[in-house]
Amino acid sequence: MMKSKIRFTEDLQFVGVADSGHAVIMDAPLSAGGQNTGSKPSELLLMAFGGCSGMDVISILRKKKQDVTNFEMNVSGETPEKYPKSFTDIHIEYVVTGKNISEEAVKHAVELSLEKYCLVGATIGKAAKITHSYKVIQES
Numbered sequence: 001m002m003k004s005k006i007r008f009t010e011d012l013q014f015v016g017v018a019d020s021g022h023a024v025i026m027d028a029p030l031s032a033g034g035q036n037t038g039s040k041p042s043e044l045l046l047m048a049f050g051g052c053s054g055m056d057v058i059s060i061l062r063k064k065k066q067d068v069t070n071f072e073m074n075v076s077g078e079t080p081e082k083y084p085k086s087f088t089d090i091h092i093e094y095v096v097t098g099k100n101i102s103e104e105a106v107k108h109a110v111e112l113s114l115e116k117y118c119l120v121g122a123t124i125g126k127a128a129k130i131t132h133s134y135k136v137i138q139e140s
Contacts, residue, residue, distance in 0.1 A: 056113035070097035
C-alpha cells in the first residue's frame with residue numbers, strides 16, 4: 001500500500017510528502033486565493049501520468065538498445081466548464097530524439113506503457129479518454 005501525507009501550510013498551500021520522503025508543494029493561483037508557490041493538484045495529475053508512462057517507455061527503449069538522447073512528453077487535459085470538473089480527455093505526446101531510433105520500438109514501448117504498465121494511466125483512463133501520439137526525431 002502506498003501512502004502520502006498532505007499538510008496545510010497557509011492560504012491554499014499544501015505540502016505533500018510521499019512514503020519515499022520526497023515532498024511536493026501544491027498551491028492555487030493568486031486569482032483563486034493562493035500564492036502560486038506550487039503546482040495545482042490537477043497539474044500534478046497530468047505530470048504524474050507523463051512521468052509514470054515516461055519511465056516505462058524509456059526503460060523499454062533502453063532494453064531494446066535504442067540510442068535515445070532526449071525524451072519528453074507533452075500532456076494536455078480537457079475539463080468541462082461546469083462542475084464537477086474532472087478530466088474528460090487527456091492526450092499524451094511522446095517526443096523521442098536519438099540516433100537510429102526505430103519507430104516500431106517507440107510504438108511498441110508506448111503501447112506497453114499505456115496498455116499494461118502505467119498505474120497512473122490505468123487509473124485515470126477509467127475516468128477520462130486517453131489518446132496518444134509520438135514523434136521520432138533522428139539525429140545524425
